[in-house]
Amino acid sequence: MIPGIPTSISKLFEAALARMGNSIPTIWAKNKTQFLIAYSGGKDSSILVLFFNYLKERYHIQTPTLFYLSHGIRSIETEENELIQFLQSTGFPFHFVKKKSQIFLSN
Numbered sequence: 836m837i838p839g840i841p842t843s844i845s846k847l848f849e850a851a852l853a854r855m856g857n858s859i860p861t862i863w864a865k866n867k868t869q870f871l872i873a874y875s876g877g878k879d880s881s882i883l884v885l886f887f888n889y890l891k892e893r894y895h896i897q898t899p900t901l902f903y904l905s906h907g908i909r910s911i912e913t914e915e916n917e918l919i920q921f922l923q924s925t926g927f928p929f930h931f932v933k934k935k936s937q938i939f940l941s942n
Contacts, residue, residue: 860894870899876918901929
């Protein structure tokens with residue numbers, strides 16, 4: 836079991852890997868494949884981040900980099916602050932870009 840990832844979720848991840856071919860993460864680790872994950876803050880991209888955390892811990896793939904782009908069309912400062920907190924909590928490097936005001940935040 837990997838800390839922070841429930842066993843039930845780990846089993847789902849392993850089932851998905853079995854359909855893809857379990858050797859893929861090993862190849863990624865061996866080749867030091869780098870990943871950039873576009874993060875939207877939604878459920879799909881959140882589970883993708885969790886999946887890559889699982890792959891990193893279980894198969895020792897390279898640490899992915901997360902990327903979030905705010906188009907700045909509407910003010911969503913509260914949501915953006917929550918997104919930044921989540922991105923920081925992953926321990927992954929990330930880029931947070933606000934397009935309209937051209938603010939660029941990286942860790």
